[in-house]
Every structure is written in structure tokens, then in C-alpha cells.
Amino acid sequence: MNYIIDHIPKNTKSRRPGYVLKPEYITIHSTGNQRSTARNERAWLTNPSNQVTASWHICVDEKEVVEAVPLNEVAWHAGDGGNGPGNRKSISIEICESGDRQKTLQNAAELTAKLLKERGWGIDRLKRHYDWSKKICPRIFYDNGKWTGWEQFKEAVRKELSGGGNVADNKNQPSAYAKEAWDWAIKEGITDGTNPQGAI
Secondary structure, X not given: OEXXXXXXXXXXXXXXOOOEOOOOEEXXXXXXXXXXXXXXXXXXXXXXXXXXXXXXXXXXXXXXEEEOOOOOEOOOOOOOOOOOHHHHHEEEEEEOOOOOHHHHHHXXXXXXXXXXXXXXXXXXXXXXXXXXXXXXXXXXXXXXXXXXXXXXXXXXXXXXXXXXXXXXXXXOOOOHHHHHHHHHHHHOOOOOOOOOOOOO
């Protein structure tokens, strides 16, 4: 996937405070916008009509990754205050909710694993926005009062970390984060389970 570095200006004080970040975690978010790409999200950070004091380090969609704040600087993303460990000690990844969801999640799992691996970290360093401030985020992993896809996403990251590649590489198996939905589709008779990559 294409990795673009397009940092917001240093004078974007409400979103790029310039504080040094010595990360200990990676925090996963989702954008909450079903029509927005990673580039759209980057553009919103510097849009004059955006009055919110919030930012992120990296945003990923089905095609590419955009880094908007350097990974050695603080971004305001965790909702736990100016000195909270989510904001002060974690790199944030926003997962887009637009486009091909399975491809986006695959890209996000690969990106997350890469960042963990580069730092010598394990899956225990992976957090949700919810873990810092109880906000229902990443929303894409929450449904009907339950965190339905979070464990599947972590399993996909774990598989990438172990060097096994994504389960989607096997055309007769669903991706780790899609397995629950795949099992449901088989049970409901929507598919016979022979082609998880095919259209229904």
C-alpha cells in the first residue's frame, strides 16, 4: 500500500502542539465517516471550518496510508486530557469507514503490525480509543453494545506479526477479522463456505 507523509503545518497548534512523543502504545480509532478517505481526513485537519482540537498520526483506507503528524510528536486523539497516557504515550491510527471494508482492515492490520514490529512490541501494546476515555471508538468494531470485531482485528495483526501473512491470502479462508461474519453467513445459508473472496 502507498504510504504518504503529509504533515500538517507546525503552526496548527490545536492539532499539532509540537510536544515530544516517546510512544509506548498504538491506539486504534475509526473515522466515523462512511464517505471519507485518508486524504479527505488529512484535508479536514487543516480546513479553516474545523474548530475541533483533535488530530491523529496516521489514517488508512483501502488504497493508502497518510501520516499527518510525525510519529515522534504528540497528537490529540485519545480524549484523556493534555497529560493522559493515551495522548502522551501512543501513536494513533485512524481506520477509514469508506470503501472496501475488508481491504481497509487488511491494510490497517498490516500497518499496525509493521509499527509494532519496528519497535519490538507485541500485541499487548495495542489499544482502542475506548481504553483511554471510554468513547465508543473504533466504532467499526462495536455493534449492539458489544465489541464484535476487536479480537478478530487483533488476531489479524498477530498473524502479520508472526510472519504468516493475512488469512485472506488463502482464497478458501476468510480474513481473521471477517471470520465471525463468515461463520454467520454459512449458518444462515447465504454461502456454502467455498469462496470467501467472492461476491454474494
